[in-house]
Amino acid sequence: xxxxxxxxxxxxxxxxLACRAPSLHNSQPWRWLADDNGLHLFADASRNVxxxxxxxxxxxxxxxxxxxxxxxxMAVTGWATTVHRFPDAANRLHLSSIDFRPMDSVTDGxxxxxxAILLRRTDRLPFAAPADWxxxxxxxxxxxxxxxxxxxxIADDLRPVLATASTLTxxxxxxxxxxHDELHWWTAGFETAEGIPHxxxxxxxxxxxxxxxxxxxxxxxxxxxxxxxxxxxxxxxLSTYDESRDSVLRCGERLSxxxxxxxxxxxxxxxxxxxxxxPESRQVLAELIGHDTAPQALVRIGLAPxxxxxxxxxxxxxxxxxxxxxxxxx
Numbered sequence: 001x002x003x004x005x006x007x008x009x010x011x012x013x014x015x016x017l018a019c020r021a022p023s024l025h026n027s028q029p030w031r032w033l034a035d036d037n038g039l040h041l042f043a044d045a046s047r048n049v050x051x052x053x054x055x056x057x058x059x060x061x062x063x064x065x066x067x068x069x070x071x072x073x074m075a076v077t078g079w080a081t082t083v084h085r086f087p088d089a090a091n092r093l094h095l096s097s098i099d100f101r102p103m104d105s106v107t108d109g110x111x112x113x114x115x116a117i118l119l120r121r122t123d124r125l126p127f128a129a130p131a132d133w134x135x136x137x138x139x140x141x142x143x144x145x146x147x148x149x150x151x152x153x154i155a156d157d158l159r160p161v162l163a164t165a166s167t168l169t170x171x172x173x174x175x176x177x178x179x180h181d182e183l184h185w186w187t188a189g190f191e192t193a194e195g196i197p198h199x200x201x202x203x204x205x206x207x208x209x210x211x212x213x214x215x216x217x218x219x220x221x222x223x224x225x226x227x228x229x230x231x232x233x234x235x236x237x238l239s240t241y242d243e244s245r246d247s248v249l250r251c252g253e254r255l256s257x258x259x260x261x262x263x264x265x266x267x268x269x270x271x272x273x274x275x276x277x278x279p280e281s282r283q284v285l286a287e288l289i290g291h292d293t294a295p296q297a298l299v300r301i302g303l304a305p306x307x308x309x310x311x312x313x314x315x316x317x318x319x320x321x322x323x324x325x326x327x328x329x330x
Contacts, residue, residue, distance in 0.1 A: 064252015
């Protein structure tokens with residue numbers, strides 16, 4: 001049940017902040033419903049990027065990220081959340097129902113995580129090596145590793161094999177006109193409330209310095225971060241122990257935690273899913289990890305040396321398009 005003290009403004013503000021979550025091509029494939037029984041998260045099937053995500057797996061991942069962002073956004077207002085995943089067996093799009101209860105206090109950590117939602121960017125430029133990685137990596141493992149989700153860091157000496165898998169993915173899609181048409185649509189050169197703006201894409205020379213990345217249409221702007229001769233990020237793999245929808249949703253939630261923890265540590269991030277979209281390259285990734293798990297996403301983590309070349313925030317849909325309030329008896 002929705003706690004009677006939770007007002008609609010608090011829910012609306014939290015949903016708006018949560019929707020800063022990243023998603024495949026910034027498709028934002030979610031919608032929210034608030035009623036007397038709580039707040040409900042649904043996958044929006046109309047926003048599935050079908051040429052890239054035929055199974056809807058990445059829609060689930062994206063919705064897991066926005067679900068965890070919602071937890072963070074409510075916590076900073078003093079409300080803890082209880083999540084009931086897949087509450088309606090008859091409706092596959094109903095991913096979770098969320099109840100709220102008052103917290104004893106709001107911590108500095110709660111505030112920093114909420115701030116991190118606004119500070120986080122998907123940064124496709126090359127990164128410098130992350131500082132103090134030996135300390136930060138165990139912290140990330142504590143955040144992620146669970147009965148459903150596993151974190152692995154790809155060893156630096158295996159990076160060339162991963163880069164080959166990245167190139168293999170692109171080669172396998174070279175003649176997939178549906179995929180490329182869709183990719184160009186989501187990177188259109190006009191400002192909208194969705195998709196990837198040109199300011200977040202790379203020029204050809206910038207892209208040449210990032211060896212593990214999805215290939216997007218190149219832009220013509222000047223060469224940024226040119227003193228970083230090649231990407232020196234650490235690359236993390238998030239995997240699940242099975243392919244269930246519950247596990248994939250939880251993996252998205254842990255992906256959110258990784259992105260926010262890295263942002264709080266002053267590090268830049270870029271989520272990568274292209275290698276997990278094709279069976280051949282996904283198998284290469286699974287062999288690199290060396291465990292009987294299903295890779296779901298990669299994350300590049302590194303240092304953006306200057307604030308001047310950090311990409312601007314990408315656009316988001318209006319709140320009225322993603323959140324509906326339904327009163328009792330309506």
